[in-house]
Amino acid sequence: MILIPSKKKKMSHYFSPTHTSADRIKKLFVSLRNQNMVLQTAREVFSPENIDKGTEILINALILPSSIENAYFLDLGAGYGPISIWLSKYLAFHELTQQTAQTPPITSLNYKIFASEVNERALWLLKRNIVSNKCGNIEILPGPFQDSVEKLKSSNIKFNAVYTNPPLKTGHKNMLELFEAAADLLTENGFIQYVHKKKLGSEGFQAKLLDIKPTWNIKTIKKQSGYHVILFSPKPLNISSRKSSTSGYF
């Protein structure tokens, strides 16, 4: 009798750099905080059927730096781009609505959003979504974020805000590495804002972040549907005064 070895199908995950299944493009029509986006998704990227609940909660609670002029933003683990694209549209909308009859013409505040992503299919979708949503100020950082750090440092880029729905399934060790790399690229008044499922160890992970940056501040600013939205920053942030500001940032 001849035994034919069974062909084991290699599984790939949303955080794998490459993918194995055929793509099957799907369009999501998403409206959040007055910004409409059409996002193309496909299998083997994170949350292909709908925008992820955690991402939605993060965007709804997203905080901007006190000034966006010349600001650098990082979307860490951008996937097919919901956070970067929403932010780009929101900031453009903000620029337009801030113009008054006294301040023509429209000025460019010269901010930039960096979108870091490792998964090739997500990168392909991200590029398409940036073009189709007409977001001119997003630059993609392809590959593991840790590999982009030197390039960013040599270009003197420091982030005013880092937003992330982190790859929880890769484990806390990998996530800590990502957060540590991002933390080293923050401005003095910068912050990391992220979302974490409570049952996937949100509180334990906060303790680990404080182990690597014991003098930093960490605060849960929103709890919704089992998700925590957390701010991690070298300096305390006065969120309530920003919330009541008339800048339209919130």
Ligand SMILES: C[S@@+](CC[C@H](N)C(=O)[O-])C[C@H]1O[C@@H](n2cnc3c(N)ncnc32)[C@H](O)[C@@H]1O
């Ligand atoms: C939870 S998903 C969030 C995706 C997207 N931001 C969203 O909200 O739909 C995390 C993303 O991080 C990416 N990722 C994992 N490890 C990474 C790394 N070392 N560098 C950059 N991106 C990474 C994964 O491929 C995945 O797309």
